[in-house]
Amino acid sequence: MSQVPTELRDEIPTFEERPVAAEHGPIDWSALTHVQGARSALEVSVLIAIFAGIFFLLQGILDWTHTPTYVFPKPIETVKTFVNDFTTSELHSLSVTGSEFLAGLAIGSTAGLVLAALLTQKPFAEKVIAPYVLVMVTTPMLALVPLLRLLLGFGLWPIIITVALASGPMVMINATTGFRRTDLAKIALARSYGASTLQIFWKIRIPLALPMIVVGYMVGSIFGILTAVGSEMVAASNQGGLGKDLVYYASLGDMPQFGATILIVAILGVLIYIVFYLIGKRWASWEA
Amino acid sequence: MSHLSSSVRSAAPATAQCATAKISILEATKIYAAKTGPVHALERVSADVYEREFVCILGPSGCGKTTLLWAMSGLHALTGGEILLDGQPVQGPRPDQVGVIFQEANLLPWRNLLENIEFPFEIKHQKVPRDLIVALLEQTGLAGFEHSFPRELSGGMQQRASIVRALAQAPSVLLMDEPFGALDAFTRDEMNLLLLRLWSESRQTIVFVTHNISEAIFLADRVLVLTPRPGRLARAFDIPLPRPRTVEMTFETEFLELMREIKGAVESGSRRTLEV
Numbered sequence: 001m002s003q004v005p006t007e008l009r010d011e012i013p014t015f016e017e018r019p020v021a022a023e024h025g026p027i028d029w030s031a032l033t034h035v036q037g038a039r040s041a042l043e044v045s046v047l048i049a050i051f052a053g054i055f056f057l058l059q060g061i062l063d064w065t066h067t068p069t070y071v072f073p074k075p076i077e078t079v080k081t082f083v084n085d086f087t088t089s090e091l092h093s094l095s096v097t098g099s100e101f102l103a104g105l106a107i108g109s110t111a112g113l114v115l116a117a118l119l120t121q122k123p124f125a126e127k128v129i130a131p132y133v134l135v136m137v138t139t140p141m142l143a144l145v146p147l148l149r150l151l152l153g154f155g156l157w158p159i160i161i162t163v164a165l166a167s168g169p170m171v172m173i174n175a176t177t178g179f180r181r182t183d184l185a186k187i188a189l190a191r192s193y194g195a196s197t198l199q200i201f202w203k204i205r206i207p208l209a210l211p212m213i214v215v216g217y218m219v220g221s222i223f224g225i226l227t228a229v230g231s232e233m234v235a236a237s238n239q240g241g242l243g244k245d246l247v248y249y250a251s252l253g254d255m256p257q258f259g260a261t262i263l264i265v266a267i268l269g270v271l272i273y274i275v276f277y278l279i280g281k282r283w284a285s286w287e288a
Numbered sequence: 289m290s291h292l293s294s295s296v297r298s299a300a301p302a303t304a305q306c307a308t309a310k311i312s313i314l315e316a317t318k319i320y321a322a323k324t325g326p327v328h329a330l331e332r333v334s335a336d337v338y339e340r341e342f343v344c345i346l347g348p349s350g351c352g353k354t355t356l357l358w359a360m361s362g363l364h365a366l367t368g369g370e371i372l373l374d375g376q377p378v379q380g381p382r383p384d385q386v387g388v389i390f391q392e393a394n395l396l397p398w399r400n401l402l403e404n405i406e407f408p409f410e411i412k413h414q415k416v417p418r419d420l421i422v423a424l425l426e427q428t429g430l431a432g433f434e435h436s437f438p439r440e441l442s443g444g445m446q447q448r449a450s451i452v453r454a455l456a457q458a459p460s461v462l463l464m465d466e467p468f469g470a471l472d473a474f475t476r477d478e479m480n481l482l483l484l485r486l487w488s489e490s491r492q493t494i495v496f497v498t499h500n501i502s503e504a505i506f507l508a509d510r511v512l513v514l515t516p517r518p519g520r521l522a523r524a525f526d527i528p529l530p531r532p533r534t535v536e537m538t539f540e541t542e543f544l545e546l547m548r549e550i551k552g553a554v555e556s557g558s559r560r561t562l563e564v
Contacts, residue, residue, distance in 0.1 A: 185390055185391070185392075185394050186394060186396060188363050188388075188390070189388070189390060189396075190411060191381055192361055192386070192387075192388040193381070193383045193407075193408040193411045193412060193457075194381055194411060194412060199411055203407070203410070204396075207396070207398045210398070284398075286398040286437060286438075286439065
C-alpha cells in the first residue's frame, strides 16, 4: 500500500497526485515491466552521457588502434550504414524476421494460454504436464531447425514452428501462475451475484491472471525474437532474414553492415519490450 | 456426545412489529474436512431473523460466525440442518434478494469505483440504475471518486463503496461479514453511524457478523452470541436501546450494563460448552 497512513486518507480530499508505480505487488515482476523509467532531467542526461561515452570511447579506441573495419564495426560507420541502407536491403530482412516472429508468437502464445487455462482447472493434468513444459522451456528449440528444414522444406514454417515452441511454453508457465492465483473472496463475491462459471472465468480469473500473462508474453516474445534470429543463422528460409544477413556480412567482413543489422535486432527487441510495457501499464497497472 | 442432546434456545423477536421470520436457521450444522481431521464449525444452531430486523452474530474468532453467514448467503452448503429464506430452503446464492458484504471491502482492484458498483449488474445482465447509484454515492460521501481505483481509496471509503455496490441491487436482506473489522476505531464508528442511517431509510433485514461487542450492541435489535468449537448459540440478547442511536449512548449505564452481560456470555461460553 501507499505511504499515506490509512487514517489520513479519508481526510485528503483529492488524489490528483496518484501514488505512482513505486509500489510493487506481492510478486516482483517489476524488473521486467516496471523499469523505473528515467524521469528526472538528471537521470535522462546521465543516461545519454553514458551512451555517448561508450559510443565515442569505442570509436576513439578503434581509431587510435587503427583497427580495420573488417575486424570490428566502428560506431559512426555503423550508424551511417544503418541510416543509408535501411530502406533498401535491411527492410526486407526485417519484414521476414518480423513475420516469422509474429506468426510464431501468435501460434505459440495462443496454445500456451489455452493450455494454461485448461490445465489449471485440473490439478492432476497440471502436475503431469508441468515437467514436459519445463523441458520445453530449457531445451534450446534452435536445435530443431535443421530437422524441420529437412521435414518441411525451405519456407518460413520451420522457423515459425521453432519460434512457437520457444515462446509458447514461456507464456504458458507464466499464465499458469496467473490462473493459479484464485482469490476465493472475489469468486465468492461474483457467485453471490449469481455469476456462472464462465462469467467467473472472464470477469474474475482472467483479470486476476492478466499481469502474469503480460509477463509471459514479454518473456515469451524475447525468447521468440532470439529464436527467430538464431534459427535464421542456423538455417534461414529462401527469404533470408536478419539472422542470415548477420552470417552473410560476417563472412564478407562487412562489419558496418553487420553492426547495422545487430542495431536493427536490438531496436526490434526494445520495441517489443516497449509494446508489452505499455500493454501492462494499460491492462495490469492495478497490481503495481 | 452429551452436547448433542442439549437444547438450544431459539431467540424470540424483540418487538411485535417484526413478527414474520425472514430467515429461519434450523439446526444448522457444518463440519469441515480438514487435514487434521473433521472440524466442527457449527453445531445445531437455530435462530430466526425477522423481517426488517437488525441482528448481530457475535462471537470470538473460530466460532463459525462466517460459516453461518456464508451458509445463509448460499455460498456453501451445510452438513446438517437447513436455512429458510422467506420459507424457501437456501440452496444457492439468491442475488435478487440477498446482498453480501464481505470482509475488507472485496472490491475488484482492476476496476474503478463506478465499475465495481456496476459489476453485479454486468453479471446479472441488468440495466444500471444511474440515479440510484448517484444518490447512494452522494449519501456515502463518495461522489467525485467514481473513477478512482480501490488502491487510491482509504479502507473506509473502500468499504463504503462495497456497501453502495450491495445497496444498488436493492436487496431485501443484507448479510455482512465483519465488514468493518479491518478499520480503525474512529472509522468504524463513522461506518456504523452511516450504516444505521442508510438502514433507517431502506430497512432491509440485516445479519451482521462481528467480534466487537460494543459494535454489536450499537447496531443491533438483537445480538446472538455464538461460542467456539463447535460453534453453537449461547444466548440471544434483546437490545432495547432507542433509535436513532448516537455515539453518546455508548457511554450510558444501560449500554455498559449490556456490554458487561454480553461479555460474560461470550466468556462463559468459551469456557464451558453451553450456557443457556
